[in-house]
Amino acid sequence: MRSPLALRHLPKALLLALSPAVLVACNQTSTTPQAATEPSKALEETLQILYSFEGKDIPTDAELIWAQASLTQADASEGVQALKIKMDSAANAYTAVTFRPDTPWDWSEFQDFSLAMEMANRGEVSTQIYLDIEDIDNNVYTRTVNVPVGGKKTYYAKMNGHDLATPNGDENIELNFASGLRSNPVTWESDSIQFVSMWGKKNLNLNGIRRITFSVQTALRDKEITIDNLRLIANPPQNEAFLNKIVDKFGQNAKDDFVGKIHSEEEMHAQRDAELKTLSGGKKLSDRSRFSGWTAGPKLEATGFFRTEKVDGKWALVTPDGYLYFATGIDIIRLSNSTTMTGYDFDQSLIQQRSADDTTPEDSMGLNTVPMRAVPSRHVTSKNPC
Numbered sequence: 493m494r495s496p497l498a499l500r501h502l503p504k505a506l507l508l509a510l511s512p513a514v515l516v517a518c519n520q521t522s523t524t525p526q527a528a529t530e531p532s533k534a535l536e537e538t539l540q541i542l543y544s545f546e547g548k549d550i551p552t553d554a555e556l557i558w559a560q561a562s563l564t565q566a567d568a569s570e571g572v573q574a575l576k577i578k579m580d581s582a583a584n585a586y587t588a589v590t591f592r593p594d595t596p597w598d599w600s601e602f603q604d605f606s607l608a609m610e611m612a613n614r615g616e617v618s619t620q621i622y623l624d625i626e627d628i629d630n631n632v633y634t635r636t637v638n639v640p641v642g643g644k645k646t647y648y649a650k651m652n653g654h655d656l657a658t659p660n661g662d663e664n665i666e667l668n669f670a671s672g673l674r675s676n677p678v679t680w681e682s683d684s685i686q687f688v689s690m691w692g693k694k695n696l697n698l699n700g701i702r703r704i705t706f707s708v709q710t711a712l713r714d715k716e717i718t719i720d721n722l723r724l725i726a727n728p729p730q731n732e733a734f735l736n737k738i739v740d741k742f743g744q745n746a747k748d749d750f751v752g753k754i755h756s757e758e759e760m761h762a763q764r765d766a767e768l769k770t771l772s773g774g775k776k777l778s779d780r781s782r783f784s785g786w787t788a789g790p791k792l793e794a795t796g797f798f799r800t801e802k803v804d805g806k807w808a809l810v811t812p813d814g815y816l817y818f819a820t821g822i823d824i825i826r827l828s829n830s831t832t833m834t835g836y837d838f839d840q841s842l843i844q845q846r847s848a849d850d851t852t853p854e855d856s857m858g859l860n861t862v863p864m865r866a867v868p869s870r871h872v873t874s875k876n877p878c
């Protein structure tokens with residue numbers, strides 16, 4: 493079944509596709525210890541079942557976008573049926589199933605609770621699911637999780653309580669205030685899997701939850717999941733030490749094991765030596781400079797520093813010797829909490845100057861703007877577009 497809603501959602505889908513903050517690889521294989529297939533005992537206190545998929549038809553609340561739904565008896569965790577969703581995600585950037593009740597859910601009577609469900613994946617590749625929950629104020633909180641190929645596991649997304657607290661009241665921020673992390677470690681131990689926080693308003697208006705959307709975005713393959721027992725659960729007591737000792741002495745996640753993790757200095761040295769061995773065998777391309785610049789290309793001034801410079805109207809990376817080079821892996825580069833403008837400058841004598849030993853105190857401040865006294869001195873220095 494293909495929904496006409498697809499066109500309506502397409503602009504948003506394209507917007508999301510451009511987001512740089514996709515942190516979970518769509519085809520990653522979980523290297524974490526295998527969780528038990530049965531829900532943790534600690535999570536079995538159900539407050540309210542939203543969908544158990546036990547009827548003869550798919551719930552009318554379910555809207556499909558480039559996806560097909562069917563009821564299946566495989567992987568049911570409550571009753572005998574579950575909802576299987578097959579996403580046409582190879583051909584469509586945004587595929588989804590949205591549960592949208594006629595009347596928004598009022599969950600204001602609950603405190604310290606989560607949305608939970610079992611999900612299984614009988615496809616050929618893992619399925620990265622985005623979970624959007626929207627309230628009646630049009631606020632959305634987006635989370636994600638990777639559902640590996642295999643049987644059902646329990647997943648949950650907090651709706652209230654524990655680490656959702658935002659002490660200064662600024663809800664629309666990606667990082668968690670207590671930890672500085674985008675997504676916190678679990679606040680209770682269980683076999684269930686917590687959705688990874690992505691962006692949006694963490695504390696939604698529980699007087700009215702308008703929709704719950706499971707989507708697959710910008711995937712190269714068709715994907716599928718089976719969902720059952722979409723419900724609200726009471727959060728078990730919070731582990732107050734959930735942020736303690738989460739980073740080991742090598743700067744790694746101390747609470748999880750993964751391929752390539754360093755367990756000792758000897759192991760680190762062995763990895764280093766193995767990597768150096770592969771690098772020493774590499775041969776430089778014939779038209780590359782000592783810094784791998786392009787010797788057959790334009791030759792700019794040799795300033796002794798890596799820098800950027802415009803060549804024929806386009807920005808280029810330049811080696812200290814003045815050759816252009818190409819680099820992969822460039823990520824966000826910005827000044828600390830500063831706005832960025834091109835083409836304008838100000839009287840520098842009116843702006844506090846930095847020294848080489850500054851420790852960028854602006855990082856702990858708000859947006860670092862030009863002081864008001866310098867504003868009248870603003871002038872155009874370049875009309876070239878960046």
Ligand SMILES: [Ca+2]
Nearest residue numbers: 544570571573
């Ligand atoms: Ca069921």
